Amino acid sequence: MLDLITILVIGGAIGLTGALAPGPTLIATINASVRSGWRAGPLVSIGHMAAEIGIILLIIAGLGTLIGSATWLISLVGGIALVLFGILTLSSARGALLPKGDDTIDAKRPVAAGLLTSVANPYFWIWWFTVGAALLWSYLEGGILAGGAFMAGHWAADIGWLTLVSASLHRGRFFLSDQGYRLVLGVCGIFLIGFGCWFVSGSL
Template structure:
């Protein structure tokens, strides 16, 4: 099983693929950054992390006991989901954009981060497939590794949303649309490769 450092790096890389994907949480960050400054990014990420902590606790305290006898099935579902999300990410990268929305800035970025997360179907699909499989794999090695996984995952969220809010607050975009699409495509390819590796490990176990 992966050690603490490897788990942290892997969680950051996988978390980044989700954070980069266009969605309501990213829109909330973009809409508020010009008006409220660079601190919007970490505030939105905090709201997002609070929502994910609730999901993590459900997995750790409830789902884990239910699926303990079905770990191989969870691994197959998780690996397949990784490949599917990777392919969808690669496809979506062709038209992905970071253009500023015309919507209103959220009055409370913490609440915006939480609400845009739990109201997004992608959030639940990701956690009930990829996220739960990875968290359960770490939980089998101990609660500490599972928490390290979450720290790495949140590190990607905080890093990306802070990067976006700082960039827009300063009146420029450090990441061009073309490069954003390239990075997103690379993230999708990473998910596909990791998903294939995950499936191989489940079948050979």
């Protein structure tokens, strides 16, 4: 079993690939930054984390009841999903542009915005019931500390990225160019593919 520091880093890297993806939660952070400044990032993250805690409890209860000893199958499906998400990330990175604000997303209450934009995003559910479930379950097999380390890294990436976004916008300028954003997304896509292949090989 991997040591806790390694699991923490893996959780952070996996979490960052999801946080970077343009979506309603990132747009809510951009909108809230106008009102709340750098605090928008942590506040939106709290709402997002609340949604994830709920889905984690569903995953643990469901997998514990239905899957039993077939964790290799979860790992296999999760690894394949990681590779697919990596390919999609690489593909989207080619023409990716930095997200803009969206008036249709209400961010007057950042915590609520983080919660609602998460549960309303189909990507959120697909990710958690494929990649997230497989990774979380594999680390929980090593004990509650291993599972906790994975989620701590995951949430640290969410909070760190969204806070960086809100702080930079509060200062008047986003810290990445479109080209830099594409590069970061590309690196994340390659990481997902590589980690997914490693995960599949481990399940087999």
